[in-house]
Amino acid sequence: MKTTYRSAVHDAIADAMRADETVVLLGEDVGRYGGTYAASKGLLAEFGPERIRDTPLSELGFVGIGIGASLNGLRPIVEVMTVNFSMLALDQIVNTAAALRHMSGGQFSVPVVVRMATGAGRQLAAQHSHSLENWYAHIPGITVLAPATVADAYGMLRTALTHPDPVVIFEHVALYNLGDDLESLEATDIRTAAVRRSGGDVTVITYGGCLPKALEAAEELARGGIDCEVIDLRVLRPLDDATMLESVRKTHRVVVVDEGWRTGSLAGEISARIVEQGFYELDAPIARVCTAEVPIPYAKHLEQAALPQVDGIVAAVRGLFGESPR
């Protein structure tokens, strides 16, 4: 079955709504317009305005509505247009959704799923292009997902809708047109990282929109005799340390590729965990490939220059080798 990341998200919402009448979708332009990224196209016709709700341009308001609905027995999916706009809803997500189970001594559960687009590459300029996943990954009480494949775009959303606590899902804007040929779409776990390419010389750890770039870099490096293992984090909180460290024990070298800015980044957190738990396995310093520390530029060439690219990943990997890859 040939499908795309966009269709997989759409189908996950539709299938979940068919399977469970408590699942509802709300957000800006999700109904009549079919979603900014067309992830909810046609759903208003099938499920009606009771379950597919267009909201005003007020992230603080409609994310709060989603949290309230979840506290009262629904399974809301809240779509936020981009992570930049979700800043307006940080209070709802951080102070309310993430904290209520703990503040209520376990009495209240907040099973809300907040989906949002993230990342750059589509010339949407600085206010629509940032990668702030790391801010959410900092917060205890929520699960943070970054599906990077078509299978995960479907599978992780389905599983998130069965999770008892808040889940934030980041869909990278560059992935919506990603295609794949799959036998079927199924729920996938929301706990583990995945090894997307096996290799013995160096571990490239990445997630989301950088995964295709990392895999392309790995192919180029393989032609030069360097065998990369590529890990897709999938889950940004809680991080799957075991998968990363198992790989480090094999390759002894690590490059982290992260579309966030280097300063205070997930890449930094991952580096620290590997050093804490795997220092004596390292044969070279950990290298990071991150976005240039500027607001994402609008001009196409500047935007591309600011982001992690295949060339930069290849160079970072090669920099970990002195004389010979083995």
Added chain:
Amino acid sequence: MIDFVMPTLGADMDEGTLDEWRVKPGDAVTRGQIVAVVETTKAAVEIECWHDGVVQELLVPVGQTVAVGTPLATLLEPGESPGAPSARPEPAAAPAPAETSPAPARPAPSAPVGHRLWVSPVARRTAVTLGVDLKGLTGTGPQGAITLRDVEHAAATAHHEKPAPPPTPPRPATAAPKSAAEKARERGAAMRASIAAAMSRSKREIPHYYLANEIILDPALAWLTEQNAGRPITERLLPAVLQLKAVALAARKFPEFNGFWRDDGFQPAAGQHVGVAISLRGGGLVAPAIHDVSEKPLAELMADLTDLVARARAGSLRSSEMSDPTITVTNLGEKGVDAVFGVIYPEQVAIVGFGRPAQRVVVVDGGIRVATTVQSSLAADHRASDGARGALFLAEIDRLLQRPQEL
């Protein structure tokens, strides 16, 4: 800045494999100091440095095969301050090493002076497990750091050295470590090929002429007996030492037999560095030099000869010994042959042979006598000398051996 290059250790050598570094960046070196060991097709040869200075950067890692003339290291001249390590092209790879793994292009490793030894965490941990001493290892990792591979390589080398001197560390990227026996066989084959190349070249290029002369040895042997009576067994002189000295002195008097035929001309050598043909136990042959033979007393020559034979057979010759002979002496007397006519080692121009000393009937002053004689021979390059001069050269050796007290 001085480039320390892969030396040529014989006319037939066009590449060498770096077996071992005996120095590291920051070490002061003096002229004549042994700084590395290089594996040639003939032996593992200790390489001397010909400058005083301080090692700045090691450019070629252990195990790499490079062409003659490739810079192996850079030295700072005395008083020179270290600049930034220069960006350099990769060392010129010697042709046909089938075992090189494809490696991406990258700058040569630099090992800046002045920080503690950089060792990766896993390399340091593994060094403890494998009992590898990190001092003296050359790092091949980023910024010249010692990596896991360097430690594993050093451990494998140490493991292979114990049972089988001479040391020949396995090269990196070979599929499996080779056994000592395999390596000995390989070296034997390589040496055969190298002798074949040199001797073919000699017979192809050098117009040899041959002369022979029977030398009465009685005065020399009588003198030796007298001399050796007062010496401990280990310091006794052998007739071979007299022959070496006589050849050197004759070569000083007849310089056209002492030097090299290069670039269509004869280049006489400044000193008489006599190559001594030494057969190796596993087969094959080397002819390293004893330096300045004409200047040295016999006792010193005897010690030099003993040392040279022992080291040749142990495979630990020095670079200058391999590359410096200006004339060669071959002595097959102890193998029982009456005479030997040698093949000149290019680019030298002469080789003197000695057969077996034996009692033979000779005519002296019109009377028949039994005397101990030895057949001397000269094979010389007709481009550099003519038979008449060769006859005088051989006669001079005879004359000198009749006056051993003057040697």
